[in-house]
Amino acid sequence: MLNPVTTAFETQLRAILPETAFKADPTPYLTEPRGRWTGQGFVVAPASTQKVAAVVRACADAKIGIVPYGGGTGLVGGQLQYDGPPPVILSLERMNQxxxxxxxxxxxxxxxxxxxxxxxxxxxxxxxxxxxxxxxxxxxxxxxxxxxxxxxxxxxxxxxxxxxxxxxxxxxxxxxxxxxxxxxxxxxxxxxxxxxxxxxxxxxxxxxxxxxxxxxRPVGIGAAMMAVPSPDAALALLALARTQLGDGISAFEIIHRQSFEFLAEVGPEIKSPFAEIPEWCVLIDVGLAAGLAPNEALEALFVAAFDADLVTDGAVAQSHAQRTAFWHIRESIPEANRRIGSISSHDISVPLSAIPTFITRGAEALAALGAFRINCFGHLGDGNLHYNVFPMPGLTRADYEAARPQVKRVVHDLVHQMAGSVSAEHGIGRLKVDDLAKYGDPAKLEMLRAIKKALDPDGIMNPGAVVRL
Amino acid sequence: MLNPVTTAFETQLRAILPETAFKADPTPYLTEPRGRWTGQGFVVAPASTQKVAAVVRACADAKIGIVPYGGGTGLVGGQLQYDGPPPVILSLERMNQxxxxxxxxxxxxxxxxxxxxxxxxxxxxxxxxxxxxxxxxxxxxxxxxxxxxxxxxxxxxxxxxxxxxxxxxxxxxxxxxxxxxxxxxxxxxxxxxxxxxxxxxxxxxxxxxxxxxxxxRPVGIGAAMMAVPSPDAALALLALARTQLGDGISAFEIIHRQSFEFLAEVGPEIKSPFAEIPEWCVLIDVGLAAGLAPNEALEALFVAAFDADLVTDGAVAQSHAQRTAFWHIRESIPEANRRIGSISSHDISVPLSAIPTFITRGAEALAALGAFRINCFGHLGDGNLHYNVFPMPGLTRADYEAARPQVKRVVHDLVHQMAGSVSAEHGIGRLKVDDLAKYGDPAKLEMLRAIKKALDPDGIMNPGAVVRL
Known part of the structure; x- marks a missing residue:
């Protein structure tokens, strides 16, 4: 069992660190991007590895938990301990060289x-x-x-x-x-x-x-947005792009029409390259070696894909500004989602070829629960989708409190059935500790616990995150 | 303490596995490519994961060591236990689907x-x-x-x-x-x-x-051999090649003249592309996307490098056969080395920019010990050299028994001083357990031991390899 940070321990830390390492207002360190939880703890920001080590030694001696803190942008509560004995929050912000x-x-x-x-x-x-x-x-x-x-x-x-x-x-x-x-x-x-x-x-x-x-640095940079008739077509387009462009493809993102509708509803403001917003589109970014013209390559890809019925519409960025505008669409989606307020957000992956089936079966399974808006977008090339479920127009997140656990379970059960991951890139943090325990392979869970016990026997490092002992 | 495989335990294994899983002659499993050590143990080759698991359970119950065995090509004795209680040698050869x-x-x-x-x-x-x-x-x-x-x-x-x-x-x-x-x-x-x-x-x-x-699969494949005036020039050529060809460079290997002299002395037979063997040369392999001509790209690289005094001679492969011939030179070096018989072989890496200094200082340090032939070749692009020390003409490995530990120490000490690794790609096996203990960071060694104890508390898996508890 860990001990809380006490006033006496704070005094001890003040003997280790200079005044600049302490915060008058800890509030920014106790919140997270989606505003779901409130953390607790005493914030210190050592400016050197030796000072970090000194703080950790003091915490180890006193059996006080430590929450390491970077930019605070994590989406699964790994940077924020909302229960248990108040820990030291150790920010790395002053180690910035x-x-x-x-x-x-x-x-x-x-x-x-x-x-x-x-x-x-x-x-x-x-x-x-x-x-x-x-x-x-x-x-x-x-x-x-x-x-x-x-x-x-x-x-x-x-x-x-x-x-x-x-x-x-x-x-x-x-x-x-x-x-x-x-x-x-x-x-x-x-x-x-x-x-x-x-x-x-x-x-x-x-x-x-x-x-x-x-x-x-790739010499020839380019980007295109292409409307595709289906997720299946998007996958076939990815394969075609790989054949034509080798590993020159830097990104291959899929975006559902719902993203554009949210952006239109709540912003940020974007400029669509499509006359009519398609149900599905992809954003392709390429970085090619010297001697290759990215726009010619993307146009050749479009022509070949159009002939194969894999795309219905599209635009190749004609300038750096237009490429930036395409990316602005993609990068604005999380902010639009935040403004709408999701019922439940999922960062999932399934084997690449299973993505179309997942999208179909996910919609069916949610429809069986009720009416929702689904915003599905993300890193198609990696098999990683951000699959977020939202209230119907006129309702809010609060209206779906009862439905939330079911929504999450339905999505995660489906992912698990399809040999996927319930956290493709955001990690486990504290939000998904139960999911890992539920869906993780038993042998894997045993090894995770054994490693945690071996390397942090008192459990002081980021207590409650990833695995419980 | 582990137990040896006994006749009674062999009988137990015969109840788990079919007759085909046993070997009439274990000899091939008890030798290794350089013929340095002789192993011991009882060989079994289960044909399924379930059967592997059954063998391991039996060994765990009896506290008998297990040496996993793949192709037997390792160069650091990881596949071969030459002392301690005879283990089960578990070959994966029948799991070949x-x-x-x-x-x-x-x-x-x-x-x-x-x-x-x-x-x-x-x-x-x-x-x-x-x-x-x-x-x-x-x-x-x-x-x-x-x-x-x-x-x-x-x-x-x-x-x-x-x-x-x-x-x-x-x-x-x-x-x-x-x-x-x-x-x-x-x-x-x-x-x-x-x-x-x-x-x-x-x-x-x-x-x-x-x-x-x-x-x-890269569309345009090509290769070139280029003579360089020095290792410094080779590194500058690598940087130039990266600028011109991006990540199209698949391999960038350096070869010292000693390699050609060994090949001429003992074979295998090769055909040099150089009229006169240079002190240093590089083999560059490229795999480019569609639309780029590999030979044109390599010729352009040669011209730019020649203008910058980075190369003195060179040949671009004009056919698939010639590319294969270039690679035949590179891939025959280990066999030539084996035939000559090294005093001590080192698979080292240092930070890329430190390579020229390492080559100079290595030669100086060895010269202080005595007269040797040094064959230095390998993966320059990775900072990884095979740095092998050989007898002078007319002498053999056996004549240098007394010098061997010194040679090894001098090379490894230098690598360590230069923040390098004493095993860049071959691993630790049993040959380098003491080196890891000697040169490894103390905190790293503690963590390695803690992980080994946590995941294999009885120490039955490949006993004696990597870390000693």
Whole structure:
């Protein structure tokens, strides 16, 4: 059993950290993007790995829980402990330095508190690409992105956060430091601790630094939006695009008409490239090597797809501004969803070929429960859909309190039946701990618990997240 | 303490498995490619996951060690236990079925005992690429390749074995089965057990099946060999190639003149593209999207590199046969090395920009010990060199018994000083257990031991490999 942060312990922390490491107002650290829960705890922001280690040692000695805090953009409550003894909330925001860049090695080493957009910018400044990209990139921090193995729009081509990381520096639950901040592209000495820490959501240690892998910048950038007659056609279009463009496809996103209707209803304002909003459309982004013209390639893809009845309408971005406008549509959908207020949001994946069936069966199963609006969009190329269920017009989230558990169960049961995942990219946090326990393979759950016990025997790291002991 | 396999236990195994699962002659399973050690143990080859589980349960009950056995091509003794109580050697060779292929998902699911070349072929048959490629691909099996996180020549572009795997089926040390054979490209539910098992060299469980990720087949394939004035120039050439060809570069291998001299001395026979063998050359392999001509691209690269004094001579393969001939040179080097007989072989990596310094300082440090021939070649694009030290002409490996530990120490100390890895791709096995203990970060070693104890408390899985408890 853990102890709460007491006034005496706060005094102890004030002896470790300077005044600037404390917050007059903890409120921003106790809320989360969707406003679902309120956290609790005492916020500190150490500015160095050594200071993080000192705080962790003090917490370990006193058996006080620690919630590591990055940009606070997580959607599953991993950054926010709403019950149990009040913990220390350890924000990495003051560890925000890019430590070194090695352009010839395609490596960037930084503190865990650096904001993603700043890493992207630093890579761009040396003519490299840091491909991790997602809607919250202006506030999400590298440590949190790695702790949650964030996904985003470029996973199809570049993989998720773990694929962008070469090495980590981690403060362990006893306050010792794992110096794993290697710039090596290959190192086969012992178990893969890096990937174990990535995706552990701060339950096995606190990431304080990372060596990130940069990529060459594609020379020819382009984007297109194409209307497709069905999700089946969208998958066939993806296969055709891969045949014609190889791994030049950076993103392949699907968007349902509901997204456009929400955007029209509540904003943000967008400009549709379609005269008539299609039931389904895709946003394709390409980054090609020198010598290839992205717009010609996308136009050739459109022609071939049109001949094969895979697309009915479309537009290739004729300028950088138009490409940005296409992406603005995609990136505005989460905000529109937030304004409408979902009954239940799901971040699911199924095997790629099962997506059309999932969409059909999901709609049927929900129709059997009642009338809903379904906004289905996301990373089709990865088999990952954001499948969110909303009130009918004129009603609100509050009108569906009773229905919510059923909605969630129906969707997750279907995903599980179809060999899918109930958290494709957002992680488990605290929101999905029961889902993991319910749907997880028993052998997997045993191993997760065994690892948690082995590496954090007192259970002080992000208590209540991912697994319960 | 583990127990040896006894005649009584053999009888017990014969009740579990059919006659075909036993071997009249265990000899092939007790030797390894370099002939350095002789193993011991009782060989069984179950033909199904359930049978593997039954054998493991029997071993767990009797506290008898198990050495998982794939293709037997490992170079660090991970497949062979030469001391301690004789174990069960569990060969996956009869689990050799490709279970399913999903071309539209770019996924192939197979038994762990399938030979790599057969996976490559199956992918090719559906117009896909399985990019893992290495000299032993005709005998190495998928389970062993994943257990050791094998590298090979295409890591620069496609990553190592772990990057090719979506899911695993694993028999745990207590005989229960982890059903983690997912085809999902994204699944963020709990710790990354897949990557923990990959690279664990059979010490945490036995991989019995894998879901592998296929890639689009590049349309335009090409290769060139270019003479470079120095390792520095080779790195600059790599950077230039990346600028001109983006991620179209599949492999970038460096070869020292010593390799050609060994090939001339002992074979295998090769045909050099150079009139005069240069001190250093590189082999560049490209796979480009449709619309790009690989030979034109390589010739343009050569011209730009020649203008920048980065290359002095070169040849672009004018046919598939010539590309194969180039690769034949590269792939024959390990066999030539074997025939010469190394004093000590090292599979090291250092940060990419440190490679030229490592090569200079390595030669100096060895010269201080005595006279040797150094054959340095390998995956320059990954910072991974095979740095092998050989007897002077007229002498043999046996003449250097006394020098061997010093040679190894000098090389590994230098690698460690330069923040490198003493096992970039071959793993730890039994050969490098002391190296890991000596050079490994203390916090890392503690975590490795804690994980091993947590997941294999009796220590029956591949005893003595990777970590000692």
């Amino acid at each position: 890019i430590r070194d860049i090695y352009p010839s090695e395609n490596v960037l080493v930084c503190d865990a508190g650096v904001i993603l957009a700043n890493v992207q910018k630093a890579a761009e400044d040396v003519d490299r690409l840091f491909p991790l990209s997602l809607a919250s990139e202006g506030s999400a921090r590298i440590g949190g992105l790695l702790a949650t193995n964030a996904g985003g729009v470029n996973v199809l081509r570049y993989g998720n956060a773990r694929a962008q990381c070469l090495g980590l520096e981690v403060v362990r639950p006893d306050g010792t430091i794992w110096h794993g901040l290697t710039r090596l592209h290959k190192d086969n000495t012992g178990y893969d601790l890096r990937n174990l820490m990535i995706g552990a959501e701060g339950t096995l240690g606190i990431i304080t630094g990372a060596a990130l892998k940069l990529s060459p | 490709i279970r399913d292929i999903y071309p539209s998902e770019n996924v192939l699911v197979c038994d762990a005992g399938v030979i790599l070349a057969n996976v490559q072929k199956a992918a090719e048959d559906v117009d896909r690429l399985f990019p893992l490629s290495l000299a032993s691909e005709g005998s190495a099996r998928i389970g062993g390749l994943l257990a050791t996180n094998a590298g090979g020549v295409n890591v620069l572009r496609y990553g190592n074995a772990r990057a090719q795997c979506l899911g695993l089926e694993v028999v745990r040390p207590d005989g229960t089965i982890w059903h983690g054979l997912t085809r999902l490209h994204k699944d963020n539910t709990g710790y990354d057990l897949r990557n923990l098992m990959i690279g664990a060299e059979g010490t945490l469980g036995i991989i019995t099946g894998a879901a592998l990720k296929l890639s689009p």
